[in-house]
Amino acid sequence: MTFINRTFGLGLAAFGALAAPALAQNFTMSTGLGQPHMWTAWHMEPFAAAMEEKTGGEVTFTKFYGGELAGVGRSLDSLQTGVIDIASPLLAPYHEGRFPLSDVTQLPTYGTDSPMVTRAFQALLDSDVELADGKTFYEYEITDKNIRVWALGATGPYSISTTEKVLAEPADFTGTPLRAGSALHTIVLENLGATPVTLPGPQAYEALSRKTIDGIIISISDWPSYSIQELLRHSIVNLSIGHWESYLAISDQAWNEMSEENRKLFDETAREIALTNADKWVENGVSVQETSEADDGGSFVSINDLSQEMQDHIAEAGRQTWVDWIEKTEAAGHPARATARLYAELIQAEGGSLPEGVAEYLAE
Template sequence: MKKWSLGSVLLMFSLIAAGCVEQSGGADSEDSVSAESDEKIVLTLSSGLSTANGWWEGYFKPWMEEVEERTDGRVEFEYYANQELIPINEELQALENGAIDIAAPLWTQYDPQRFPLSEVTMLPLLESDTMIATKAYGELVKSDHELADGKTFVEMEFGDRGLKVFATPTTAEYVISTKDVTLDTADDLKKLSLRSPTRVHEIFANNVGISSISMPSTEMFDAINRGAFHGSFFSVADWTGYGMQEVFNYTFEGVNLGHFAGMWAMTEETWNSIPEDIQEIMEEASYEQIPKGAQVWMDRAEVIRKEAEANGAVFEKMDDVDEETQQLLVQGIEDTWTEWIEELEGNGQPGKEMAMLWRDLVVEQGGTVPEAIMDLE
């Protein structure tokens, strides 16, 4: 963004004297504004989420409200949801060119070329829930564990790109949900055709024999209803955001197929232009809201599940399928971790170290993984 011209500086001083200054939160100023400044900071926030999405309702919206309240109006958010301002996957460019101040979220898992390590939260698990994964993810973002070259996860993924990031709650666990198709045997599994939201799901699908189709979640409702495929790897808590409670009538919850995670992101330049006391408020409010946001996902999943069951939907666990299917699914989990690690290592990334760090954080919070994954060292 343009630096202040001399005329702009003179105008700014005259406005200060008049007591009516308003400062953009972008990279207009090179130095951090002093904590004593009464200037209003207006931050432009863009989100690809709908306002009905659990991330928006449980984290981003209440976080903005909390920051505005705690700063007594010194910070004001000009926000745009539902891709109203910036399309999904174009947030990074918009941050870099100053079109927006905050990406909410930065969709790192849709961009594995630039953010390869962020896919780790989508690795399948045996058991976990939203709170377990969210706490593990928060610890991951704050972790000082060195993955390679003396750098942490955040430093490797975001530091070199000049980004300031905070963790957000993860989504609820991804499961297999279908329309009019049940899963009882290994053959049933291999006949499935499912929408795959991430590259990790494609790896898992290939390892267990499921046919996968890549498609934006916004197109899923119509595609399943016209028979393009049977269902999707998806989070029950997010059904209502896309109308899928009207579509899915069978769900297999026997394995946890990862937790989608995103990042609250700004450029370091914009972040450094904000007074330190406001930075502290923004960061404190973020970490306070994270478990609340996770609970919103969990509560939402419970309500949706009960309503779906009342309408005849079936939810099955691992014990509801035969032994051959159970073995195929567990082997699929193990093979997915192995393949993901090998691909990253082949591209010069610390895939194994990243996977083991995530495994340990999940287990510390109460999750479980297959024995073969626990034996990684």
């Protein structure tokens, strides 16, 4: 809910008193994540601080953490009912069926990093390319939900990491229980031959500790968010099992209560903080990997150093994942092929690459 305080300056002409701001607004900002998470510490917090500074205190925020007001998967309903004004972040993949196209950044790629994906996803949101029924990506995914959104800083590339088992050849995947954090990750793991175990991030530590799972698909820079850096020993890197992207979201009601100038500052700040957040994902990934190698015996093997058979197996799983996601989403009535084609163009323009065979499939 939004609290609006109007402070009227009581001018004393003799003393030339200064008038207070005509309209001060305090918005309720919520995250389902803990305060150490990269999207809390390095997106939500700096965004709020920057907006308060830029508006001279006209816009302030009351912040709630760890799902105190709106848990993971409840942000959209909470925005629409006025329980919160801003979700930072709104995790679209946890809102089953509500954002059918927003998983597109989780499709496997090569040579991508957080800043590249952040720019590509924001460009997807800004695109005027019509995908279906005369609607752009933003119009299809967002407009009818009574919210406004911007890209977060995308996570680092999702890698394959295990506690004890070394994944060196295709057969090593067979039946291996690995954590999937989304429906698209489930598709990837099935195509690799592993056994997907769907778990939210906060449950990963216990599952790895109890050996319920042998490993996980996750961004290395996100390990400290879930305290799993001391458990994981073997990682395959220099590929991307996609990047997790999602939204900074504000309700239309809260948006409309801001002045035009403050709305412009909100838009400007959202774009700026997303990119600084993306840089932090990169920085943290390097730091976590270096610490793991030095202190915990972590091993990080480039996919390029694996056998050709293993490289081909992972590449084919990546290609098939694009096909499976597109065809499954199209069968549900959504323009997945047009979305994937546009995203592929945007990510390639950033310097990323697609698994072999994907470009040919998209061109059909």
